[in-house]
Amino acid sequence: MIAAVLAFVSVALGVAGVALLAPSPRHRARVAGVLPRPLGWLMAAGIRLRSGELRPPSDLEGLIAAAGRPGGLGSRELMGAKLGGALAAAAGALAWAPLMPGRLGTALTLAAPVGGFLGPDAWLRRRAAERARRARRELPGLLDLLRVTVQAGGSLPEALRSVGERAEGPLAAEWRATGREVALGEPLGRALAGMARRLPLSEVQSLATALDRARRHGAPLAETLDAQATDARLALRRRVQEDAAQAGPKIQLVVALLLVPSVLLLVAAALAAALVGSGGRLLPV
Secondary structure (H helix, E strand, O other): OHHHHHHHHHHHHHHHHHHHHOOOHHHHHHHOOOOOHHHHHHHHHHHHHOOOOOOOOOOHHHHHHHOOOHHHOOHHHHHHHHHHHHHHHHHHHHHHHHHOOOOHHHHHHHHHHHHHHHHHHHHHHHHHHHHHHHHHHHHHHHHHHHHHHHHOOOOHHHHHHHHHHHOOOHHHHHHHHHHHHHHOOOOHHHHHHHHHHHOOOHHHHHHHHHHHHHHHHOOOHHHHHHHHHHHHHHHHHHHHHHHHHHHHHHHHHHHHHHHHHHHHHHHHHHHHHHHHHOOOOOOOO
């Protein structure tokens, strides 16, 4: 029984470590053709492990909006998913608790429902962080397109909607939604504030504030957009440099805390099984 539990924990730790290090297809595409494949995958893994880029709102509705409202998810559906996750985790814990040695079964029974309840929140926060990374990468190029559209004679709401319809990604979708809201009668300042709430990034907040200020004071929009594009490129460059500097330590942390313990637990499981099979006597060397 102890060997089976150790083997299960080792497999769980190994799967968690590989899942954290495995780069997504989008991250692999970013480094494809630039670095050798093994080095590129390590760099992509470090980019994926980067944290602290986004602090989504603590309320459920704000968190759902920051994650892009996947599948039309609402607060009621999220609470249902949280309760369902808690019940499913509790049922699984009750099935596994009798197999756990000592007080580990009791700890699992108490911790599993909490983890199941908080699981949807963690998934939404991870999705919001990925959405923020995509928006940050798209911002400089979309700002250039917006500046050209404004210089061609279009108003700011029309330019936002036009650029959003011709591009893809979370930032383009937000610009498209902002242009449509203004077309339906929503004040531009309020529409820009809503965009900043749905994408809680400092760059987007700065853009919304600068556009609203330029609209109210009559400042040239093209110059404002050009300055915002320059600032966005500098911020993106600094973030890429930070990603490169932090990739190695983050990968070492995952290896030390997850992958190495998983291998040691697997060895311990094999030794425990051998000792149980020999009746507790030491095996001859």
